[in-house]
Amino acid sequence: MNLYEVHTHLYGCLDEDDLNWLGSRKPPRWEIYKNSFYKLHKAYPNIEFLYQNQIFQTPKLNENQKNILRSYYVFDSSKPKNFLHFQLCFDFIIALSHTDPEELKEIALRVFHKQKEYYSEYRMMFSPKASANEFKEKTLALIEGFKETNKNPSKISKLIISLNREYPNYEWQYQILKEIQKEFPNDILVGIDFAGNEENDSPINKFDFIETVKKDKQFVLLYHVGEILGNKTPASAVRWILWAHQMGVHRIGHAVALAYDETKVANQTYIEHTKERLDHLMFLEQLYEIENQWIPIDYVKQEIERVKNHSQETIEIFYKEKELKLYLDFLNFCVEKLKRSAIIESCPTSNLAISGFSPLPFFEKHQFCVCLGADDPSIFNTSLEKEFQIAKNMVENPSYIEQIKKNNQAFCSMNLLKMIQNKKSIDS
Numbered sequence: 001m002n003l004y005e006v007h008t009h010l011y012g013c014l015d016e017d018d019l020n021w022l023g024s025r026k027p028p029r030w031e032i033y034k035n036s037f038y039k040l041h042k043a044y045p046n047i048e049f050l051y052q053n054q055i056f057q058t059p060k061l062n063e064n065q066k067n068i069l070r071s072y073y074v075f076d077s078s079k080p081k082n083f084l085h086f087q088l089c090f091d092f093i094i095a096l097s098h099t100d101p102e103e104l105k106e107i108a109l110r111v112f113h114k115q116k117e118y119y120s121e122y123r124m125m126f127s128p129k130a131s132a133n134e135f136k137e138k139t140l141a142l143i144e145g146f147k148e149t150n151k152n153p154s155k156i157s158k159l160i161i162s163l164n165r166e167y168p169n170y171e172w173q174y175q176i177l178k179e180i181q182k183e184f185p186n187d188i189l190v191g192i193d194f195a196g197n198e199e200n201d202s203p204i205n206k207f208d209f210i211e212t213v214k215k216d217k218q219f220v221l222l223y224h225v226g227e228i229l230g231n232k233t234p235a236s237a238v239r240w241i242l243w244a245h246q247m248g249v250h251r252i253g254h255a256v257a258l259a260y261d262e263t264k265v266a267n268q269t270y271i272e273h274t275k276e277r278l279d280h281l282m283f284l285e286q287l288y289e290i291e292n293q294w295i296p297i298d299y300v301k302q303e304i305e306r307v308k309n310h311s312q313e314t315i316e317i318f319y320k321e322k323e324l325k326l327y328l329d330f331l332n333f334c335v336e337k338l339k340r341s342a343i344i345e346s347c348p349t350s351n352l353a354i355s356g357f358s359p360l361p362f363f364e365k366h367q368f369c370v371c372l373g374a375d376d377p378s379i380f381n382t383s384l385e386k387e388f389q390i391a392k393n394m395v396e397n398p399s400y401i402e403q404i405k406k407n408n409q410a411f412c413s414m415n416l417l418k419m420i421q422n423k424k425s426i427d428s
């Protein structure tokens with residue numbers, strides 16, 4: 001069966017030759033990589049080593065040079081598994097790139113030529129510093145690059161723009177994407193996404209925006225959420241996933257937090273913003289009022305009072321006794337809601353690298369509708385085909401993997417968009 005790739009980032013698909021090309025065409029913005037490196041290691045990286053080995057100074061790298069280059073951006077799984085470590089790898093690639101129109105068009109073509117899947121949709125996010133004009137110009141360059149690929153009928157590639165999570169960037173960026181579709185109609189740009197560090201970006205902040213996007217029916221709406229716990233409790237991370245789904249995003253990226261079951265959370269202490277804690281308790285109170293009698297309302301009300309009187313910015317939550325039971329009941333409640341209609345994109349190797357485990361066995365146990373993606377195949381040294389192999393070893397029933405392959409096709413953005421525009425419900 002031809003594979004459909006539904007969760008991958010364009011610049012996470014670049015190999016050593018592409019990076020060598022980037023580093024040789026314009027001076028890299030090393031401060032990006034250096035700052036990211038310092039954040040993680042409290043020291044600065046040895047950039048000179050690349051130049052001492054003639055990397056970025058020769059059009060064709062030998063194997064030794066390729067290995068040296070790889071040591072900078074391929075995720076080393078023997079190192080601590082966390083988002084900062086992944087961000088460092090990605091920042092190496094960002095440092096080499098300038099995302100000028102010429103570069104973007106060339107990258108689109110290079111990645112398309114390497115594409116092994118029959119269909120792939122590539123996500124791309126631009127710097128929050130890009131102006132409206134630059135954002136438009138860059139997006140058009142990518143569309144143009146991928147349009148060229150339309151001449152090859154043996155495979156399909158589509159483009160998803162990951163909007164900046166920062167307000168008001170996503171609002172004006174979305175308006176520009178709509179303008180582009182009007183001025184330069186194309187079948188390349190099929191969706192929008194929210195990606196990258198999700199810290200402090202509760203989906204509720206985007207409620208009105210998501211309503212607008214759904215009404216317009218111009219793009220598929222994808223959303224990375226629950227990829228990491230970050231500075232939240234598992235309860236808040238799970239609630240964010242539920243909210244994103246209830247607000248109507250079409251596919252959810254990762255949702256790893258759903259698999260924080262009893263074995264992972266019992267007797268753990270979590271710290272989150274006091275406001276996040278209050279949001280959670282108020283949400284539970286609302287749920288109780290709409291007939292969720294499983295919620296211990298006296299305990300919730302008592303906690304609301306305690307949190308309101310808590311003067312510090314963050315608060316500690318202990319997952320034992322009442323709090324643990326409340327979380328597990330809440331998790332069950334969310335799982336029941338989500339498994340019926342949510343479409344989740346899972347990326348096993350990426351999740352293993354960043355969170356230390358894959359939620360796939362959990363998704364199988366509860367029969368979630370799952371699609372699979374390689375996320376950043378170059379950074380994680382993987383491919384979609386490999387991800388399907390890895391996934392097969394994680395699940396009990398191989399038929400679940402066959403179903404995922406079908407889901408990837410049925411729910412790829414190109415097909416989802418058709419469903420949305422035909423006004424059919426996704427469940428039907």
Ligand SMILES: [Zn+2]
Nearest residue numbers: 195224253375
């Ligand atoms: Zn991703």
